[in-house]
Amino acid sequence: MNIREALLEEHSKKNSLRIARYIGDDKERFKELMKLFLADEPIVTQRSGMVLSECADNYPHLLKPYITKLTDNLYKENLHDAVKRNTLRILQLTEIPEKSQGKLFDICMKFVLSMNEAIAIKAFAIFVLYKISLVHPDLQSELKLVLSDLAKHATDPALVNRYKRVLKDLNKQKN
Numbered sequence: 219m220n221i222r223e224a225l226l227e228e229h230s231k232k233n234s235l236r237i238a239r240y241i242g243d244d245k246e247r248f249k250e251l252m253k254l255f256l257a258d259e260p261i262v263t264q265r266s267g268m269v270l271s272e273c274a275d276n277y278p279h280l281l282k283p284y285i286t287k288l289t290d291n292l293y294k295e296n297l298h299d300a301v302k303r304n305t306l307r308i309l310q311l312t313e314i315p316e317k318s319q320g321k322l323f324d325i326c327m328k329f330v331l332s333m334n335e336a337i338a339i340k341a342f343a344i345f346v347l348y349k350i351s352l353v354h355p356d357l358q359s360e361l362k363l364v365l366s367d368l369a370k371h372a373t374d375p376a377l378v379n380r381y382k383r384v385l386k387d388l389n390k391q392k393n
Contacts, residue, residue: 289321303339
């Protein structure tokens, strides 16, 4: 199967699952998917996100060599929401290497504080921030302050819920 061509055939969950099954636990096929996801071809990049999420759910070990690249990719200008959303969804469930934590914390904080980011991006970014703060407890007070302030002014119920849940979990931590 040519993964790029398969992605362009149709944008559907059924097609994404078919491609993910083809990739399976194969490192070379996954490498090809990552190339497509990180490329500058908007339609292919967007469509590969759903496949990447499925592969990451089933074979999380395949992601390990790409965490830095995924983090760096979040800094691209005009990155499509689907790419941000799928990347953060994956990263919230993945072990993040020490070398990527600082950059990832910074970009996630930027997403959370932005008035222009989609709710799902913010929600996933909040959990990535929380996850990093568990490794670096000195970041927890900053995160608590930001989330407390955002919770006071948020209007979206899903975000309010995420803010409160993470704040509750942060308050259980021993700093």
